[in-house]
Amino acid sequence: MTARTAPPPARRRRAGGLGPSPWWGYAMIAPAFIGLAALYLWPFLKTFAKSFMDTPAFGPGTWTGLDNYTDLLGDGDFWQAFGNSGIYTAILLLGVPIATVLAALIQQISRGRAVYRVLYFLPVVTLPVAISMVWRFIYNGDFGLLNWVLSLFGVQGQYWVADDAYAIYAIGVVGIWMSLGVNLIILGAGLQSIPPELYEASSMDGAGRVRQFFKITLPLLSPSVFLVTVLTVISALQMFDLVFVMLRSVDNTALDGSKTIVYLFYEKAFVQFDQGYGAAIAVVLLLVIMLATVLQFRLQRRWVFYD
Amino acid sequence: MTESALRPRKANGAKPSHRGEWVLHLALTVTAVLMVAPFAWQLVTAFKTTGEASQSPPTLWPAEPTGDAFATFFDSVPVWSQFTVSASALALRVLGQLAVAALAGYAFARLRFPGRTLLFGLFIAMLMVPSQLFLIGQFELIRDLELLDTIPALAIPGMFSAFGIFLMRQAFMSIPTAYEEAARLDGAGPLRTFWSVMLPMVKPTLGALAVLTSLYSWNDLLWPLIVSPRGDNRPLTVGLAGLQGQYGTDYPTLMAGALVASLPLIVIFLVLQRQFFNGIASSGLKG
Amino acid sequence: MRHSKRRSAAAAVAATALVLAGCSGGGDGDEVTLTYATWSDDQKPAMEAIAEAFEADHPDVDVEVQVLPWPEYWSTLQVGAAGRTAPDAFWMLADQFPAYAEGGQLLDIADAVADADVDLSAYPESVMDLYDTGDALYGLPKDFDTNAVWFNKALFDAAGVAYPDDTWTWEDARAAAQELTDADAGVWGIAAPIDRQGGYYNSIYQAGGQVIGDDGKAAIDTPEAVAGIEFWTRMQADGSSPTLQQLSDTEAVQMFMDGKVAMYFSGSFWAQRLYGDEALRPNVGVAPLPMGEQRASMISGILNAGYAGSEHPEELAEFLIFASGEEAARLQGESGAVLPAYDGTQQTWLDAMPEFDLQVFVDAVEYSVPLPIAGNAAEWTGLETEYLAPAWNGEQTAAEAAAAYNAAIDEVLAE
Structure with missing residues (x-):
């Protein structure tokens, strides 16, 4: 594939003007459009409408304008959930430099690359329910593997997922562990597109490996790093499943202080029968995600290099 | 592929001497151990008795390895029928996804029509919406189509993914336009150009998308629960989730079930990993 | 994504x-x-x-x-x-x-x-x-x-403590819980989670209090109700129970089945599970909930x-x-x-597990109290941990936590 020898942008742009009647375009996106409109756009609009309603558990709602949103602003649980989602996102962002360094290391070795890739990717191909079960077990304060390992080093263990002082951080670690494989692939693809000649030239100039990483790899990899960062923020802000499976047990007192935004949405809409309020939470989350994404695209000019 | 792309990476200038490479291997291996440890622990626990699983300090190896946990799992979950459902839904979803995404991806990458940018932006915006928001509306649609409890119901929403379209668009964009121009000069229409010239060139990306879609399909749990109310067509994930019953915590059985349910996908992945990694790498995912 | x-x-x-x-x-x-x-x-x-x-x-x-x-x-x-x-x-x-x-x-x-x-x-x-x-x-x-005391006879024997019986008062229960606790062996006298159905609702009514008063408003801040909550928080404070964290990691019933807690106040619905564990079966005893000012059991x-x-x-x-x-x-x-x-069909259940003295649960119907329900109960019971955990953790007194929770319940009920 010639991905690495893409034609100059000018040609590409001109090429867009070539071609058949616009109807071909419409015909080819029709299946996608119909599906996305019916299964995503329409359901979304319905939920959006509900955010302006007072919705009884069953039956039609009544319009209440912005009431749900004003209630939201005064709801301490909402702000706490927001904070937790923020913490989780920040932790997952720490995974980006880790993935970048690992991708660069893998790129550098001559043998065994495939083995490492497979091992790092295993969490991605494992059922999320299964992952949560395993980690909950590992984090157990009384007989978990983690505390036992820590005790070997003389470190006092904690009730990682049973204490709201730690739970969201413990879950963040699982999040990094789960997402590393995908990030490595995206970054690995970016690394492959860096022309080897650049390294050869800088080697002749006597640059060491660390220096090359910062002077060549990082700048040229920055579009991939940017993509990974954007994807990470979007998915981290939507995190729900780990809290759901790891903290939601009969007696878990850590859940209260560890809810994320989407968890709160789920709870309001599906446990407490308040879909209108839940919808308002989801809409606010959507706005935050969009804002964060737009902001990142704005900021990318400062640090992302496109050749 | 150009020749340089295929060259082994060690040609990348800073030829790591074998002397220095062990440091890299050490770092990578330590990380790999951390990545794999939870799986190893899962495996070990699956062969323990319930009592031994909650001992403190934990035993690193089962005192008396037992397969009871597996037996319990196979007794309480209809593994084979659920496996069939999982596999059928996966096949259907992958085929649908590839067709939808390739067509739309090509159109967005190469065809010019009014509203293209707007539509593409709309699709991409959908990526940012938390999926729970779609739940009820999708369920109602499937119900109104009278598809509840069918395999298509499991597969349909997943066929339409903005991510797939994005991925395919990127792949098509990375192909030089010279190929299409040549096809056009030969008198090929847009459909033929798409089918016989362009599609073969994005095979690796199609492969990657297939693997990714398989992943999501196999792992999907919430949706299958919703659309198989009668329970006639439920995938393996549902069986596993059911294990986390109302009371208590039988860790060995949970670990055994988690292992069995994850295994088919892990095997597929191990077999197809080369295609998968190549596909992703060549897909233009590099941004 | x-x-x-x-x-x-x-x-x-x-x-x-x-x-x-x-x-x-x-x-x-x-x-x-x-x-x-x-x-x-x-x-x-x-x-x-x-x-x-x-x-x-x-x-x-x-x-x-x-x-x-x-x-x-x-x-x-x-x-x-x-x-x-x-x-x-x-x-x-x-x-x-x-x-x-x-x-x-x-x-x-x-x-x-x-x-x-x-x-x-x-x-x-x-x-x-x-x-x-x-x-x-x-x-x-x-x-x-209904609810009763599930207890582990082997742990009582080992500590030389007399089994619970129908003469037990709160004081007896608390004293036994302390005596049974053996930190070195990893054994606690009782499991004291924040459990409304098997736990503190019972003691609130035993103390003569109410969760929701006759006027339909929360009554969990009355002195009687606070006394009922203190029954549990005091056992947390003196270390007779695993902490809330420990009980979050491992559910109370599991702790009981693992022989880590000697007493678990909970419902009849555990009988089949406890009976199903053949190693545990001969060690399981059942006794009525201890008396406060009066007898009470949630039903x-x-x-x-x-x-x-x-x-x-x-x-x-x-x-x-x-x-x-x-x-x-x-x-x-x-x-x-x-x-x-x-x-008239309860006997079939008793006969199914003759080794357990399950009659206790049937007898409890006489002094049973319906689980309090009012308004959007799912919502205000969902706030329980948030407001009561500080009392269980010793960060607040039971009275402070109860007052705060009371206000929160009333706010939900007013909606």
Whole structure:
């Protein structure tokens, strides 16, 4: 594939003007459009409408304008959930430099690359329910593997997922562990597109490996790093499943202080029968995600290099 | 592929001497151990008795390895029928996804029509919406189509993914336009150009998308629960989730079930990993 | 990204639909299919036996028993009901009941019950009260549960402490809990989680307090109620119980089964599970909850309810009456699954597990109090941990925590 020898942008742009009647375009996106409109756009609009309603558990709602949103602003649980989602996102962002360094290391070795890739990717191909079960077990304060390992080093263990002082951080670690494989692939693809000649030239100039990483790899990899960062923020802000499976047990007192935004949405809409309020939470989350994404695209000019 | 792309990476200038490479291997291996440890622990626990699983300090190896946990799992979950459902839904979803995404991806990458940018932006915006928001509306649609409890119901929403379209668009964009121009000069229409010239060139990306879609399909749990109310067509994930019953915590059985349910996908992945990694790498995912 | 979205959806594992579990579907030809949604694997055999017994009487009806994961049960039921595809028959709990009843989702079987001459006095009055809506009747009680002290005889013997009996007071219980605690051995006298049904609600009523007062407002800040809460927080404070963190990691019942706690105050619904552990069985004892100012035990029960949108309301009503009737009650009792609600069938349950002194749970009906329900109970009970955990952790006094929680409950009730 010639991905690495893409034609100059000018040609590409001109090429867009070539071609058949616009109807071909419409015909080819029709299946996608119909599906996305019916299964995503329409359901979304319905939920959006509900955010302006007072919705009884069953039956039609009544319009209440912005009431749900004003209630939201005064709801301490909402702000706490927001904070937790923020913490989780920040932790997952720490995974980006880790993935970048690992991708660069893998790129550098001559043998065994495939083995490492497979091992790092295993969490991605494992059922999320299964992952949560395993980690909950590992984090157990009384007989978990983690505390036992820590005790070997003389470190006092904690009730990682049973204490709201730690739970969201413990879950963040699982999040990094789960997402590393995908990030490595995206970054690995970016690394492959860096022309080897650049390294050869800088080697002749006597640059060491660390220096090359910062002077060549990082700048040229920055579009991939940017993509990974954007994807990470979007998915981290939507995190729900780990809290759901790891903290939601009969007696878990850590859940209260560890809810994320989407968890709160789920709870309001599906446990407490308040879909209108839940919808308002989801809409606010959507706005935050969009804002964060737009902001990142704005900021990318400062640090992302496109050749 | 150009020749340089295929060259082994060690040609990348800073030829790591074998002397220095062990440091890299050490770092990578330590990380790999951390990545794999939870799986190893899962495996070990699956062969323990319930009592031994909650001992403190934990035993690193089962005192008396037992397969009871597996037996319990196979007794309480209809593994084979659920496996069939999982596999059928996966096949259907992958085929649908590839067709939808390739067509739309090509159109967005190469065809010019009014509203293209707007539509593409709309699709991409959908990526940012938390999926729970779609739940009820999708369920109602499937119900109104009278598809509840069918395999298509499991597969349909997943066929339409903005991510797939994005991925395919990127792949098509990375192909030089010279190929299409040549096809056009030969008198090929847009459909033929798409089918016989362009599609073969994005095979690796199609492969990657297939693997990714398989992943999501196999792992999907919430949706299958919703659309198989009668329970006639439920995938393996549902069986596993059911294990986390109302009371208590039988860790060995949970670990055994988690292992069995994850295994088919892990095997597929191990077999197809080369295609998968190549596909992703060549897909233009590099941004 | 698509990826992560699917993932979240996946783990929601179920949030929604298991219970749609049985859309009210008609079968082929004349065959009528009713789906019956439950959440307990332990009870599945008994429920299937009941379904079979009903089918034997009604050859044209097919009853499918569905077991949904507990964490997803209510969300799936809700989506199903809102989407007009709920199961025909399903288990209902008192705190969820008002929303469904007021929302018009439940089938009124009052007429069918009258036609069938069902003797409503055969059901415990306090359970009927939980589901009382005036004229309509949205189902019949399937079972009930009261609370008692589950204790581990081996741990009592090892510590040389006398077994609990019906003379026990709060003071006896607290003293025993302290004496039984052996930190070095990893053994605690009692499990003291924030557990309303098996724990602090009981002690609030034992102290003469109420959770929701007669005026319909929260009463959890009264001196009596605070005393009931202190019963538990004091045992946390003196180390007689595992901490809340420990109980979050490992549920209290598991701790009891692992021999790590000597006493667990909880419901009759554990009997089958404890009995099923053959190593544990000879060590399990049962005694009435200790006396405070008076005796009290929460009582609760599952209602067999039907979906108003069912396509087969007549067959459904017949099934609901049958599933809560005498024959079904015996089938349940014999399986050991739960204490059946129908009067006179409780002995079948006692006989199923003769080694356990289960009569204690039946006797508790006399002094039982219906689980307090008011307004959006799911919402205010959901606030419980947030407000009460500081008292259990020793960060606040019981009175402070109770006052704060009281205000929060009133705020929800005022909505």
